[in-house]
Amino acid sequence: MTASLSAPEAVDVTSEEFRRVLGHYPTGVTVVTARDPDGGPVGMTIGSFTSISLEPALVGFFVARTSSTFPAIRDFGSFCVNVVADGQHELCTRFAGPAAARFQWLDWSEAPSGSPVIEDAVAWIDCATERVDDAGDHLLVVGRVTALHAEPRRRPLLFFRGGLGAFAPLPGTDRGGAR
Template sequence: MAMTEITVIDSATFRRVLGHYPTGVCVVTAIDQGAPVAMVVGSFTSVSLDPPLVAFFPAKSSTSWPLIERAGKFCVNVLGSDQRLLCQQLSGKGEDRFSGVTHRDSANGSPILDGVVAWIDCTLDAVHDAGDHYIAVGRVMALEAETPGKPLLFFQGGYGEFNPLV
């Protein structure tokens, strides 16, 4: 087998090229020491039907991820296209990020945000190392499509919505 040359990809090029792929916007929520925590992610995917597994990819630099990991359970909230301001609020810094954010508890005890398109309630099944991120795998315990509407998308540095072709 011939040796192949390793190409160095700079992060700006990587972001620019992958920015051409739209992603949905989710908020992963949990309760840590009695207080709600949240992390906005654009890297969420289904993994397996049997057993039902999903995954998201927290940065190793995230300050919210250790709290969610410690909780051992979380809820993935799929934001609607009308929830851009909520996304910005929950992605900010500070302890008052949940100020005015209405939610209810899932059966697992994680926050389900009001007005989301769908939610997926999980227990943490596995965490894998992946470069400057982790791969967090959740075992789905319950899920529901909540509100009819369009999901919030992130594309080329901005937010938008999906308009299906007829």
């Protein structure tokens, strides 16, 4: 015997309820970096990074229209997505905090584009900005991947229901970065 499910009634979707429900879906934590007009490093925490296409290799992220950091990233014309490792949780708040302190005492090198690659990141993906599209109160930034690297022994930091945590694969499912 199968149970009959009735559709729930439609309700007004408030931003608070939307955030609460979508908070049940874990997201990876990334820091998107570039250079400002003076050549200095800039970056911001992003939790909405995604793969878009294999051919051509495209990735994307969403940024609030109100971001004071994104104009420098947009104007640089390229960016690097740094996938934050589970032991780097302080980077999440650092790159969401005051811009002047974001790179202070932080070890980093340069991606081929010149964008900062944060030391000990799980992976980095260097991109040329392909386009920026309107998406409600955010912008969708699409990048064409030009270079990338991963450290398969590191684990990513995850954001889930308002908190940060680590990922542990189920027994027998860890392919160790293999294809």
